[in-house]
Amino acid sequence: MPVLISVALRARDAIKGMWREAAKFGVVGALAFVVDNGGYNLLVFGLPGGAQGGPMNTYPVLASVLATSAAALFSWIGNRYWTYRHQHRERLTLELVLFLVANGVGLVITAGTVYASRHLLGLDSPLSDNTARIMGWVLATLFRFYAYRRYVFVAS
Structure with missing residues (x-):
């Protein structure tokens, strides 16, 4: 019985x-x-009510890459210094490289959904772009959580 209680x-x-880790x-x-998403929508569609669209309205996949890259930098800082503050590697360079690889895969997943929506399905509305990006984010987030836990933020 004590063994069962211990387990x-x-x-x-x-x-x-x-x-706690998942919440952080x-x-x-x-x-x-x-x-x-805020960065993407500003780059592609501009400010709300603006008639001309954003500065990258003809380059939605590149805008997705730039916005996701900015979010990845924010995410690395937040996860390294808050979520996994007791588990990060001593070698910052290795940790950053692994983080960038994991986020590169996540970036491809997110940009890939925009590409599929725009170029394979022929959809180009704000609703279809944001739906594609949210679907990509969900898939990329599941991948990132696994990769961060397993490979990136592992105490050395």
Whole structure:
């Protein structure tokens, strides 16, 4: 019986720890989402009510790459110094390279959904772009959470 209690307590502690980690990751991700989607919409569609569109209205995939890159930088700072502050590597360069690789995959996922929406499905409205980006963000976020936990923010 003591073995079962010990296993149950360890399982509870592991879930409790992961819940806190996931919550912090979610807060950083939500703020990065604002940076990403806000930046994308400003670059492609301009300010609300503006008739001309944004400065990159003819380059939506490049705008997606730039906005996602800005969000990734924000995310690295937030995750390194808050979410995983006790687990980051001593070698900052290696951690940053692994983070950039994980976010490069996430960037391809997010930009790929915009590409598919625009070029494969022929959709070009703000609603279709944002729907594609949200779908990409969901997939990319699941991938990033796994990659950060498993490869990036691992104590050396």
